[in-house]
Amino acid sequence: MDAIRWNADHTLSLLDQTRLPVREEWITYTEYRPVIDAIRTMVVRGAPAIGVTAAYAMVLAARQFTGTPDFGPRMDRAAAELAASRPTAVNLFWALDRMRAAAARCGGDPGALEREAVAIHREDVEMNRAMGAFGAAVVPPGARILTHCNAGALATGGYGTALGVIRAAHEQGKVSMVYADETRPLLQGARLTAYELASDGIPVTLICDDMAGALMARGQVDLVVVGCDRMAANGDFANKIGTYSLAVLARHHGIPFYTALPSSTIDLSLPDGSGIPVEQRAPEEVSAFAGTPTGPAGVSVWNPAFDVTPHQLLTGIITERGVLYPPFGQSLTERFSKV
Numbered sequence: 446m447d448a449i450r451w452n453a454d455h456t457l458s459l460l461d462q463t464r465l466p467v468r469e470e471w472i473t474y475t476e477y478r479p480v481i482d483a484i485r486t487m488v489v490r491g492a493p494a495i496g497v498t499a500a501y502a503m504v505l506a507a508r509q510f511t512g513t514p515d516f517g518p519r520m521d522r523a524a525a526e527l528a529a530s531r532p533t534a535v536n537l538f539w540a541l542d543r544m545r546a547a548a549a550r551c552g553g554d555p556g557a558l559e560r561e562a563v564a565i566h567r568e569d570v571e572m573n574r575a576m577g578a579f580g581a582a583v584v585p586p587g588a589r590i591l592t593h594c595n596a597g598a599l600a601t602g603g604y605g606t607a608l609g610v611i612r613a614a615h616e617q618g619k620v621s622m623v624y625a626d627e628t629r630p631l632l633q634g635a636r637l638t639a640y641e642l643a644s645d646g647i648p649v650t651l652i653c654d655d656m657a658g659a660l661m662a663r664g665q666v667d668l669v670v671v672g673c674d675r676m677a678a679n680g681d682f683a684n685k686i687g688t689y690s691l692a693v694l695a696r697h698h699g700i701p702f703y704t705a706l707p708s709s710t711i712d713l714s715l716p717d718g719s720g721i722p723v724e725q726r727a728p729e730e731v732s733a734f735a736g737t738p739t740g741p742a743g744v745s746v747w748n749p750a751f752d753v754t755p756h757q758l759l760t761g762i763i764t765e766r767g768v769l770y771p772p773f774g775q776s777l778t779e780r781f782s783k784v
């Protein structure tokens with residue numbers, strides 16, 4: 446399964462994730478500006494997928510502007526516009542920095558930028574596969590695993606981070622059930638994770654977010670693994686809203702709690718999670734469901750797209766360079782200070 450395709454005619458196709466699981470529709474982009482809307486409206490979503498998409502958008506911009514006298518400033522503007530699309534996942538800024546550095550090296554040659562974007566995409570899949578191999582080792586035989594949101598092939602260049610770990614463990618015959626939180630308000634768990642796992646023949650049971658505690662109390666969860674949108678230098682991390690609640694529940698029930706992330710999601714410039722910008726989204730995502738109001742007209746809504754889980758609640762961090770254990774400040778610096 447994949448969600449991002451770079452085509453031979455130098456166009457970008459995205460699987461429209463707002464339509465899943467009802468329809469599998471691809472949208473093709475020839476210019477960078479509509480790609481910004483695609484990120485904002487979550488046609489494409491998930492931290493690594495946003496980074497890969499932004500890299501390809503920079504290639505589209507380079508092809509639009511190549512040969513113009515103000516090529517450099519136009520590319521800078523395109524990068525700034527892309528950077529303003531969503532604030533939390535650091536992969537977006539990481540990918541844009543990498544594309545800017547490539548542009549500086551190659552004088553803005555669109556072919557060289559295209560090779561860089563393709564490399565970002567390919568490396569993301571490679572990192573996910575490495576994470577899967579390391580992460581599968583912490584999964585016990587017969588595991589019943591709980592996950593939140595979608596950190597799968599759809600959220601990345603392919604294979605997935607948290608779902609990459611689950612895929613690898615499933616290939617080793619270790620997974621007896623995956624519980625997918627539905628993930629209100631936008632239902633990435635129900636619409637995307639359940640769809641992705643079921644399509645791959647991995648056993649999945651869908652639950653509402655508020656059922657996770659009861660499931661744990663019944664002894665039906667052996668492990669929690671989630672993705673990550675940005676990790677600070679001490680291991681505090683932002684992920685989909687509801688992750689923090691799960692981490693607290695897991696700690697209360699003595700259940701191991703892992704996050705899986707590639708190095709492109711680590712932001713060592715932030716000492717702790719308090720500096721991670723948390724995106725606030727439209728009130729209608731909470732006060733209505735599929736266009737039908739579910740709250741009184743004009744009701745006040747709080748709708749943060751992410752929360753920050755303190756590192757003390759983490760059992761381990763699964764990365765492409767191995768599984769890290771506390772003290773996370775030290776293990777992150779040792780493995781990733783030269784990212």
Ligand code: MRU
Pocket residue numbers: 490491492493534593594595596597600601605606607633671672673674684685686750
């Ligand atoms: O708002 P979204 O759907 O972009 O949020 C996605 C998540 O929170 C994922 O868990 C995270 O990006 C990790 S994806 C590999």
